[in-house]
Amino acid sequence: MNHNARAIRAIALKDLGQVLRNKTVWLPMILLPLILQVIMPAVMTMLPTYIPSDDMDMDELVTMMATMPGELRSALEGLSDAQAWVMISSNYMFAPLFLIVPLMVSSIIAADGFVGERERRTMEALLYSPVSDQDLFLAKLLAAWAPAVVISWGAFLVNALVVNLTGYRIMGRVFFPQPMWWGMLLWLGPGLSLTSLGATVLISAKAKTFMQAQQMSGMLVLPVVLLMIGQVSGLLFISSAVVWILGIPVWLLGLWLVWIGSHSFKRDELIGRV
């Protein structure tokens, strides 16, 4: 089928513009990466600088290191306790938190694009335009997915800069990112973003307001929180292999949710909800 690229671009840019003009929508997208990717990692990597290693309880860290997969252990070889702390906290311990960024950003933009459009009573004019259902859906997907990926990459770059700067005094070299991060950035993060997007599309069909859609899609962070608990407790360490393998079901789930969403995104259905 032929797509109207010009219309898709116009709708996607318009949706993004709407997001940028709405503080309640863009503020969480700034605060979330700032807290998760800048403030928290910076505090963690600076801890050994200000707290002498003798005062830090390193026993748990040593126990954790013993259960780590080879890839992680080799990265820690020859490091002092303080250096190991900086390496683990910046590269591994809070790594799952990074995944919240693409997940939440795509969910916020999608909720605004799908439910917000309806709430502002602007959907009807779009439906009376000659843009096909598929192009309209595609435009709204792109408007949410692409910025989510770009923002997560941007947050990663800032994170890399901050932790390398704050940890440099202890490490004496650039130590972030470890190889696992490439899988997070290029595979698992975008996949989670798509899954979150697909779920938000389905939620949007039920939600009446942007806030309601936001609250409902807040549940999407639960798997990431579980991953985080697994990581901190030593039950599951995120290694490169784990990231690439985990990405497969995440992408499949995302594609399936988007496919279902695309089938419910029909004018006949949508016009009844405006």
Next chain:
Amino acid sequence: MDQAIVTEGLTRRFQRKDAPPITAVDDLNLTIEAGEVFGVLGPNGAGKTTTVRLLNGLLGPSDGSARVLGLDISSEGDAIRRQTGVLTETPSLYDTLSARQNLAFFAELYDLDPEGIQGRIEALLADVGLTARAGGPVGAFSKGMRQRLAIARALLHEPRLLFFDEPTAGLDPAATRKVHQTIRGLSKQRRTIVMCTHNLVEAQSLCDRVGVLDQGRLLAVGTPRELARSLWQGAEVAITFCGRPEEPVGKLISSHAAVRGHSLSGDCLTLELADEDAIPDLVAAIVGVGGRILAVEPQAHSLEDVYFKIQEGANDES
């Protein structure tokens, strides 16, 4: 003349949970000619908006079919919408964008020639009197300004067929007048206009023909005059004389076969006739017996009279 819209048994039902389905449009058979201003009248819930949505391919029919500008509403919705412009009941504009940005956005959706877009937008903004406010956010616009901008948007791609859903609802008299002028201007350009309205005076002054919908059924269709003739037998005419009419006029009136009754008030004679067509001959006969006529005014039933008579009939039937 080409036919802009032809519907055959067009029906749309809505399924409901734990309740029988609602038939919003019921067996609609209607033809609207190209260049015509057609009024769709009816109370709230009559099926007017659903009909507009069906004819633009937003909703699929449950039964029957329709062709709009020769295109099938079931399978060629995108192509239909490329040639139609719709003014929805709520203007459906982006408040944070300016008037100019709103139009530019929709110009992209209609894939208009990029080189001509700017000129077209400025011309439309001037037509609807919004040039001075074109750069400001639409959120600060009055209802009338929003409505005019929504009309400009509906005209952006120069559609052959326009749908106006309650175009003057909630507008002040000045804004209403501007909208009416716009509709008259479009009619002069031979565009087909379908106008859904509750405002019967507006429909009478703007529409060539009207259709009355109730509970999804088309109760009547025709010009207001045709509808009046089908509802009331005979006609009434008021003839004003230069002074009180002379005796020969009185004799003529009393004996004329077409006259069923008459009353005189000052110099105005009101006649009840068997048929409206008798008026020209009767006037000629009055002049023939020396009657000096100043004015002849057929007492036509207003569209409001017609509408309520049709509604009464429908209520009696149900």
